[in-house]
């Protein structure tokens with residue numbers, strides 16, 4: 001089958017490359033020429049486990065190519081995926097300018113019937129807008145070409161994206177067209193272990209499903225962070241509470257880990273966008289607004305713990321940071337809690353030395369060059385190097401390599417043996433027994 005994917009970011013590149021695995025011909029389209037050049041040279045612009053092998057085998061098999069020419073790329077395509085960004089606008093709504101720009105190009109250049117697929121996360125009603133934009137462009141050139149617009153939201157997780165795409169829990173397709181339904185079944189069947197994993201529904205239902213999924217996960221995280229805050233006040237260890245409730249099969253363990261807030265390119269923007277959609281439709285999103293508020297304050301939690309320990313005087317303090325990416329397994333730092341923490345520390349006069357296994361380059365683009373030049377912010381290549389003369393260590397991203405570090409060696413390197421654990425990775429009793437001070441999230445800090 002011939003597939004065109006417009007937008008070659010995290011979602012578009014994974015989607016395009018994984019479709020070649022089953023023998024489909026795929027062209028990945030982007031407006032970023034530099035990114036396309038890197039891809040053509042076999043370089044993967046993002047860190048995503050297993051993606052390099054899938055991309056290179058697609059290229060070697062002659063099934064995967066990259067182009068900035070949408071007209072040429074979609075002329076034979078049976079499937080045209082829209083996988084461009086939908087960043088938050090100033091009012092929190094999803095900014096649809098990139099999606100609609102692609103719809104316009106499709107309308108300008110479509111030659112034959114194709115299924116146009118919204119894979120970007122877009123608000124309810126967007127497929128209608130995409131349909132209207134394509135139709136109006138076709139009308140302008142007096143072209144009578146049939147097409148369908150379907151919603152096919154993406155549920156992949158960065159850090160496990162290839163596996164999620166190749167073995168999805170479910171594939172959601174919103175369409176009212178029988179023809180599009182058959183085409184989508186043909187395309188996705190090889191990826192599904194059972195046919196009930198391919199879920200057809202109305203277009204608007206599919207659009208809403210994506211937001212509801214992300215909002216539910218964000219809600220679980222914020223709920224647990226709120227419980228952790230209360231545990232701090234009540235002299236309770238939230239980790240015992242987490243185990244106690246997670247063992248209830250109605251609740252389960254996933255997404256109830258307290259921490260320093262959720263980040264990434266999806267949860268924060270999707271919760272905001274759903275709040276906006278609700279407000280626009282005259283419905284008060286009480287719970288969702290609170291989820292967002294809790295998360296925003298949670299991202300300041302580590303700084304407030306650190307500042308409290310140093311009695312508000314962070315001038316000249318050297319703070320070591322482990323982990324910059326918004327979660328392990330990716331170099332993505334969009335909305336990462338590390339950004340809020342590092343900005344606050346440096347503004348308070350501290351010097352920060354950070355290590356992340358893969359996000360160093362992303363971080364160099366995220367923070368002011370001047371900080372790096374002046375040494376207010378240092379980024380090192382080895383995890384123990386951050387600890388030299390450090391007055392405290394902060395664990396922000398729970399990469400596996402931070403799980404069982406050499407605490408004795410760490411104590412030797414640090415000025416003061418104290419860990420602020422933003423992911424509750426360590427055992428406070430054990431750390432106390434080896435003379436570390438410990439501050440977690442919701443766990444009897446320093447007691």
Ligand SMILES: NC(=O)c1ccc[n+]([C@@H]2O[C@H](COP(=O)([O-])OP(=O)(O)OC[C@H]3O[C@@H](n4cnc5c(N)ncnc54)[C@H](O)[C@@H]3O)[C@@H](O)[C@H]2O)c1
Pocket residue numbers: 006007008009010011012029030031032035083084085086098101102119120121122154155156157158265266
């Ligand atoms: N990243 C994730 O984990 C994830 C998961 C599920 C869904 N999503 C959703 O998928 C969508 C894409 O997210 P992403 O993280 O892949 O974004 P991204 O920013 O990594 O990639 C978007 C790409 O689209 C390109 N682009 C923009 N306008 C274009 C145009 N007119 N023509 C061609 N290319 C164009 C950009 O240059 C960029 O390379 C968003 O709606 C996001 O919410 C993301």
